[in-house]
């Protein structure tokens with residue numbers, strides 16, 4: 001009986017470790033800023049320019065010693081919508097946000113601020129920060145102000161604005177909402193950005209070289225009417241968001257990447273070569289260049305996603321399951337069984353909202369409990385926002401996305417389990433043989449599931 005309990009405990013330990021592939025780096029109950037002085041902060045609080053409960057971190061990106069965090073102006077009282085924290089400052093786990101590039105870029109006293117309301121940003125390998133500005137102020141309030149969406153590009157070495165490209169009128173629709181951007185930076189002078197429209201299904205493609213953009217549409221960008229029901233921490237709601245997750249593979253021999261994409265209201269993943277996106281005529285003429293990869297399975301709607309170009313692993317959030325999962329793009333098939341689980345936690349990973357891999361091969365994840373904030377109320381005494389990180393290789397180790405050959409990991413794992421159980425058995429009952437009872441075989445089988453499945 002003691003042997004049996006030991007095996008059960010062992011089992012719990014193994015399942016536990018296979019879910020904790022990321023380290024928790026930062027956490028906040030509410031967001032606050034690094035103000036010029038306490039007096040300025042008090043004035044902002046009194047005027048309603050700063051309403052602490054209204055700040056919701058939405059996007060992250062790491063560049064050298066800075067971790068960028070966007071705080072869209074969904075509600076009033078957000079004094080700066082693009083900020084960063086200094087990764088070298090380890091004096092606190094809840095650092096105050098520093099406006100990027102400065103307070104002036106967010107000032108609304110003279111009308112439109114330079115940076116209005118970005119959801120997600122991307123730092124490219126050429127030290128440029130690409131900011132997809134949604135352009136809306138207070139879209140959860142009654143007095144929404146709409147400016148045209150834009151891409152702003154900053155030089156991260158000098159923090160100066162290089163471009164402010166406002167989307168042409170004919171590429172922005174009444175229902176448009178731009179929340180996600182992927183940047184194809186194979187060539188620093190011939191870089192392309194892909195901005196996803198979740199309101200009116202489409203992609204706006206921007207060419208850095210031409211300083212021009214065009215709009216591409218496809219049925220695969222549309223929401224699936226059978227995948228619009230969401231349930232997060234007791235809040236049930238219906239979302240019809242279209243194209244959402246956008247992530248680019250490493251380039252092929254001809255320098256074209258594959259864009260992996262999915263609508264928010266969908267269980268499916270799709271892919272298309274950027275060869276077709278870089279020219280609107282070519283995209284329109286090649287409907288079949290857009291491929292359905294497969295389904296993540298029921299309840300598996302995903303928001304943000306990101307491909308690590310080095311390992312070719314696609315990381316994505318599973319918003320209903322409070323989880324981050326992965327799939328190797330070298331797999332032939334996109335199936336439930338060849339997806340791996342990176343992290344799953346019903347408290348800490350409520351609504352994973354952004355995922356990035358930096359140029360030093362670290363995975364970054366932000367969770368923000370957004371549906372509770374939208375449909376209920378966040379508890380300001382509880383931790384609501386969390387930033388997780390881990391080197392990609394340790395994040396994927398012992399999962400279905402591990403890049404060491406699968407049979408090797410399985411053998412290693414089986415041997416390890418055998419050794420541990422043999423040792424325990426030797427202690428408890430010196431002359432018995434360990435892997436003989438059906439129960440221990442069952443627990444071994446269950447343990448192996450964490451290699452294979454997200455569920």
Ligand SMILES: *[C@@H]1O[C@H](CO)[C@@H](O)[C@H](O)[C@H]1NC(C)=O
Pocket residue numbers: 088089090
């Ligand atoms: C904090 O960061 C400094 C400089 O990066 C480093 O020397 C120090 O060991 C760190 N302290 C902790 C507690 O991690």
Ligand SMILES: *[C@@H]1O[C@H](CO)[C@@H](O)[C@H](O)[C@H]1NC(C)=O
Pocket residue numbers: 140141142
């Ligand atoms: C918006 O208007 C509705 C009714 O018109 C009102 O009930 C609600 O309180 C208003 N919300 C805000 C944030 O002003």
Ligand SMILES: *[C@@H]1O[C@H](CO)[C@@H](O)[C@H](O)[C@H]1NC(C)=O
Pocket residue numbers: 186187188253254255
């Ligand atoms: C691909 O891009 C790299 C870097 O810009 C360049 O050196 C190479 O010649 C390109 N290859 C092709 C086939 O265009």
Ligand SMILES: *[C@@H]1O[C@H](CO)[C@@H](O)[C@H](O)[C@H]1NC(C)=O
Pocket residue numbers: 163165166211
């Ligand atoms: C890019 O195009 C926009 C108009 O679409 C223009 O305002 C801007 O000056 C151009 N930038 C450059 C660097 O050519």
Ligand SMILES: *[C@@H]1O[C@H](CO)[C@@H](O)[C@H](O)[C@H]1NC(C)=O
Pocket residue numbers: 231234235236
């Ligand atoms: C929310 O949906 C779940 C299933 O997705 C269901 O079990 C639950 O009863 C629903 N809750 C409410 C309050 O409707």
Ligand SMILES: *[C@@H]1O[C@H](CO)[C@@H](O)[C@H](O)[C@H]1NC(C)=O
Pocket residue numbers: 279280281282
């Ligand atoms: C786009 O492709 C079409 C058809 O191949 C071609 O005629 C056109 O010149 C291309 N446009 C650009 C801007 O390259």
Ligand SMILES: *[C@@H]1O[C@H](CO)[C@@H](O)[C@H](O)[C@H]1NC(C)=O
Pocket residue numbers: 412415416419
């Ligand atoms: C299991 O034990 C054997 C013999 O004691 C040893 O050679 C082997 O390295 C161990 N395997 C693991 C994974 O610890």
Ligand SMILES: *[C@@H]1O[C@H](CO)[C@@H](O)[C@H](O)[C@H]1NC(C)=O
Pocket residue numbers: 430431
């Ligand atoms: C275990 O087996 C060895 C030899 O097979 C024997 O000498 C020893 O007494 C046994 N121990 C017990 C506790 O049965």
